[in-house]
Amino acid sequence: MQTSILDKVINDAGIIEPVKLAHYFHTNVKEIASLSGISPNTLARTDRYKGQSTQLQLRACTEIINRVLPWCGNEYHAYAWYRSEGLPEFGGLTAEQLVKDGRIEDLRLYLNHLSEGGYA
8 A cells, every 4th residue: 555645744743844745755845835835934934834724735735746646656746747737627727726725625526526537
């Protein structure tokens, strides 16, 4: 069974560590801020990135990337899909744009639809 990306980027307290997430994708915290819609200043300070809204946003990004991982083949392709693949159902918006716009539930429903054999 495939391990979740989340398992590799959280600390013992269950907090997603932006630095671990950046290392996992061979990028930097500034890029993680960009893909999540969170301020780089927030991700640079432990007391800020531990906040509930920041953690929910980081989890949403991680969850979506992890969700498409089996379809994409590896985490780098899933990361690229998240950032750049326009989704027809959403007028060409990417998963990244949808998460930033707070439309994570719409995206989840869409991915559920696809996983059940629905068309894009």
